[in-house]
Amino acid sequence: MSDIMTAKDLNLWYDQTQALKNVSIKIPEKSITAFIGPSGCGKSTFLKTLNRMNDLIPSVKITGEVCYNGQNIYDSSVDVNELRREIGMVFQKPNPFPMSIYDNIAYGPRTHGIKSKVKLDEIVEQSLRDAAIWDEVKDRLKKNALGMSGGQQQRLCIARALAVKPKILLMDEPTSALDPISTSRIEELAIELKKSYTIVIVTHNMQQAVRISDNTAFFLLGELIEYGETEKLFSQPVDKRTEDYITGRFG
Amino acid sequence: MLNKKRKAYTIAMKAAMYISTGLTAALVIFLVAYVFVKGIPHISWELLSTKPSYISGRIGILPDILNTLYIVLATLIFVIPLGVGAAIYLTEYAKNKKLVGIIEYAAETLSGIPSIIYGLVGMLFFCQFLGFKTSLLAGSLTLVIMNLPTVMRTTQESLKTVPQSYRDGAFGLGAGKWRVIRTVVLPGCVDGVITGCILSVGRILGESAALLFTAGFAHALNGIFEGLTSPGASLTVALYVYAKEQGEFGVAFAIAAILMILTLLINFSATLVSRYFAKKREL
Amino acid sequence: MKKNKTIERAIHGVFLILGLLTVGCVLLITIYLVISGIPAIAEIGLFDFLFGTEWASTAAEPKYGILPFILTSVYGTAGAILIGVPIGFFAAVYLSKMANQKVKAFMEGAVSLLAGIPSVVYGLVGMLVLVPAVREIFDIPDGASLFSAIIVLAIMILPSIIKVSMTALEAVPKEYEDASLALGATPVETYFRVSAPAAKSGIAAAVVLGVGRAIGEAMAVMMVSGNVPNMPSLFQSVRFLTTAVASEMSYSSGLQQQALFSIALVLFLFIMLINATLNFFLKKEKD
Numbered sequence: 001m002s003d004i005m006t007a008k009d010l011n012l013w014y015d016q017t018q019a020l021k022n023v024s025i026k027i028p029e030k031s032i033t034a035f036i037g038p039s040g041c042g043k044s045t046f047l048k049t050l051n052r053m054n055d056l057i058p059s060v061k062i063t064g065e066v067c068y069n070g071q072n073i074y075d076s077s078v079d080v081n082e083l084r085r086e087i088g089m090v091f092q093k094p095n096p097f098p099m100s101i102y103d104n105i106a107y108g109p110r111t112h113g114i115k116s117k118v119k120l121d122e123i124v125e126q127s128l129r130d131a132a133i134w135d136e137v138k139d140r141l142k143k144n145a146l147g148m149s150g151g152q153q154q155r156l157c158i159a160r161a162l163a164v165k166p167k168i169l170l171m172d173e174p175t176s177a178l179d180p181i182s183t184s185r186i187e188e189l190a191i192e193l194k195k196s197y198t199i200v201i202v203t204h205n206m207q208q209a210v211r212i213s214d215n216t217a218f219f220l221l222g223e224l225i226e227y228g229e230t231e232k233l234f235s236q237p238v239d240k241r242t243e244d245y246i247t248g249r250f251g
Numbered sequence: 252m253l254n255k256k257r258k259a260y261t262i263a264m265k266a267a268m269y270i271s272t273g274l275t276a277a278l279v280i281f282l283v284a285y286v287f288v289k290g291i292p293h294i295s296w297e298l299l300s301t302k303p304s305y306i307s308g309r310i311g312i313l314p315d316i317l318n319t320l321y322i323v324l325a326t327l328i329f330v331i332p333l334g335v336g337a338a339i340y341l342t343e344y345a346k347n348k349k350l351v352g353i354i355e356y357a358a359e360t361l362s363g364i365p366s367i368i369y370g371l372v373g374m375l376f377f378c379q380f381l382g383f384k385t386s387l388l389a390g391s392l393t394l395v396i397m398n399l400p401t402v403m404r405t406t407q408e409s410l411k412t413v414p415q416s417y418r419d420g421a422f423g424l425g426a427g428k429w430r431v432i433r434t435v436v437l438p439g440c441v442d443g444v445i446t447g448c449i450l451s452v453g454r455i456l457g458e459s460a461a462l463l464f465t466a467g468f469a470h471a472l473n474g475i476f477e478g479l480t481s482p483g484a485s486l487t488v489a490l491y492v493y494a495k496e497q498g499e500f501g502v503a504f505a506i507a508a509i510l511m512i513l514t515l516l517i518n519f520s521a522t523l524v525s526r527y528f529a530k531k532r533e534l
Numbered sequence: 535m536k537k538n539k540t541i542e543r544a545i546h547g548v549f550l551i552l553g554l555l556t557v558g559c560v561l562l563i564t565i566y567l568v569i570s571g572i573p574a575i576a577e578i579g580l581f582d583f584l585f586g587t588e589w590a591s592t593a594a595e596p597k598y599g600i601l602p603f604i605l606t607s608v609y610g611t612a613g614a615i616l617i618g619v620p621i622g623f624f625a626a627v628y629l630s631k632m633a634n635q636k637v638k639a640f641m642e643g644a645v646s647l648l649a650g651i652p653s654v655v656y657g658l659v660g661m662l663v664l665v666p667a668v669r670e671i672f673d674i675p676d677g678a679s680l681f682s683a684i685i686v687l688a689i690m691i692l693p694s695i696i697k698v699s700m701t702a703l704e705a706v707p708k709e710y711e712d713a714s715l716a717l718g719a720t721p722v723e724t725y726f727r728v729s730a731p732a733a734k735s736g737i738a739a740a741v742v743l744g745v746g747r748a749i750g751e752a753m754a755v756m757m758v759s760g761n762v763p764n765m766p767s768l769f770q771s772v773r774f775l776t777t778a779v780a781s782e783m784s785y786s787s788g789l790q791q792q793a794l795f796s797i798a799l800v801l802f803l804f805i806m807l808i809n810a811t812l813n814f815f816l817k818k819e820k821d
Contacts, residue, residue, distance in 0.1 A: 084717065091709060091716075107719075161717065261722045268632065282659060360560050360806070360809050361559055365801065367776045368798055372566045375570060376562065400556060457650065460653070504658065
């Protein structure tokens with residue numbers, strides 16, 4: 001499997017504080033990569049550098065490079081909007097827009113210039129089906145999305161991200177606000193989606209990383225400590241700090 | 252790359268935002284500059300310190316300055332206790348949610364009523380029905396009603412920041428409700444009262460329509476007690492009369508410049524005070 | 535002990551009265567306007583009063599039709615909204631979402647100043663700058679017109695529109711905006727397609743507040759609108775509901791004065807309707 005995304009010597013500062021130190025990583029295509037580590041370790045920050053969501057914070061400074069399909073995404077010639085379209089994101093807290101379910105899904109395609117009603121209907125249905133929520137919502141597409149349960153909202157957000165046909169889906173602790181049943185549905189969905197998408201997921205839940213991911217990266221204090229196949233990382237960690245963390249000695 | 256349509260949209264929206272903001276800024280700068288340029292040369296010690304005299308053809312705005320001052324003082328003296336009392340009732344006594352809702356709706360309604368209507372009702376009620384005639388007092392009482400919601404709201408806001416535990420502590424010591432209010436609640440509303448005063452003074456200084464038929468147009472020089480019972484023009488009303496009926500634009504602009512300076516001062520002190528209170532609350 | 539209770543009760547009573555003061559004031563205003571406004575309407579006839587197109591209160595055979603005033607107020611307000619709302623809205627979006635701290639602080643000060651400037655000052659500047667300019671530019675005999683009044687009103691409602699819209703826009707959760715950006719929308723697209731719709735009740739409240747301000751303004755429009763009871767037309771002198779009351783009150787008596795009270799009653803009803811609408815949007819915004 002080829003690597004769809006690579007980072008090389010990535011450093012990131014918030015004003016004076018360095019939040020990421022020399023992170024280098026290769027993320028293989030059509031797999032699930034999990035980022036774990038104690039809170040404040042930089043895993044979410046790193047995730048956000050992958051589709052340049054950190055650009056929105058004025059005090060952030062970044063050095064090093066992140067390549068997507070061989071192209072450095074921090075290069076000045078890169079259109080960040082096009083980039084974010086290819087690298088979608090699902091957030092910690094479900095954040096549907098205060099609009100109808102249909103308009104939520106159609107928002108992305110419309111933004112990117114799709115106007116035809118037929119085409120939009122098709123995309124909405126397909127995205128909702130892909131996110132395994134179609135049957136639950138097909139009769140109330142015109143209802144406000146804020147009326148759904150938290151788990152449904154999160155799957156709606158996944159469907160919304162899928163609607164612009166991304167290649168990669170970044171998930172920032174997508175289940176931390178959800179109950180166990182909704183969580184397991186999202187996990188099943190992630191495994192299903194990896195057939196066609198590359199998924200990078202930040203999780204504070206190590207069982208979740210074990211259950212769904214192919215590769216796991218362990219972050220500590222802004223550094224990538226260890227990265228490898230999930231099974232191997234959890235059974236025979238190389239670094240002492242990884243071992244301490246996964247055996248629950250800190251964090 | 253963004254397609255042409257999206258690019259055009261972004262540029263158009265950005266342009267609209269820049270133009271709108273720039274226009275607003277330009278407008279404010281123009282207004283301030285124009286009023287100052289036209290008004291300040293006409294401000295003289297003679298203008299500020301004398302009353303108008305038809306015999307010598309002199310115009311002085313001292314009576315209008317004093318009238319404004321009297322109106323501000325009289326209004327505040329009435330509106331503070333009333334507004335604070337209303338706020339205390341709402342936060343400390345009222346248990347019935349419906350009643351609170353009605354009172355707050357009434358306050359909202361009062362702040363939405365145009366000043367000309369206040370002027371009219373003030374004229375009917377204070378000048379005619381209560382027999383105060385056209386006088387600064389009648390004008391002030393009209394302004395009391397106008398500013399009641401403001402003082403009430405700012406006091407309410409500051410009372411909300413008095414921790415419930417203070418009240419509980421005082422009650423726990425066996426203090427009666429009135430004692431608790433006097434010792435614990437009232438000191439907590441100083442912030443709100445001051446903010447309310449500043450906002451009210453701003454509104455009083457700028458008010459004209461409500462004073463036209465309640466306080467009148469006279470330019471007589473009076474002491475405060477005599478002044479309150481006789482008619483008199485505030486600075487704003489004087490501006491209106493000089494500009495619209497007498498064509499004395501120099502004087503009108505001088506008054507406008509004075510009002511502008513006062514508005515600036517009030518805005519400035521409101522910002523300072525709110526910053527100071529925000530800091531105090533953090534501690 | 536017993537004495538204490540009586541005192542407490544008395545104090546409670548005093549505060550109750552103070553609390554009910556606002557309600558009392560609203561009732562007082564309503565009752566006074568209704569009582570003093572009805573007689574003239576009864577005498578003139580509701581239909582002739584509201585839909586009469588001619589106001590000639592001092593003529594030998596006086597006519598009391600206030601349709602010109604109603605329409606002028608409605609058109610004037612609509613015009614002010616049409617000009618003021620877009621400017622205020624775009625400025626609010628810029629200031630709440632894009633402007634840097636310095637620009638924002640300066641503009642907030644500027645907008646507060648705009649809100650604090652007395653209406654007679656707007657009237658004065660309007661009279662001496664705007665009215666002559668309108669006369670020159672549009673080549674009309676008198677610049678004191680509905681058009682001039684609309685411009686002044688548009689400026690006067692700007693601060694409310696900007697402030698209230700900004701508050702609403704700033705309250706939009708950042709999560710909405712992040713989601714939109716992550717879908718590849720540009721920041722500008724995000725502000726107008728996600729943030730603004732999410733803040734729509736607040737923005738609607740801002741517009742309604744502007745309507746209330748515009749329809750209730752008296753002194754500034756009195757100084758720039760020419761104050762002639764014509765049926766409204768953009769470049770003619772006109773008279774608003776507010777200025778109709780203000781301009782004749784000082785010398786009126788009898789039926790003429792009563793008719794002015796009736797005009798105030800009509801204005802009051804407009805305002806009550808606007809207040810109810812405003813309250814509706816504010817409640818919605820809170821939820």
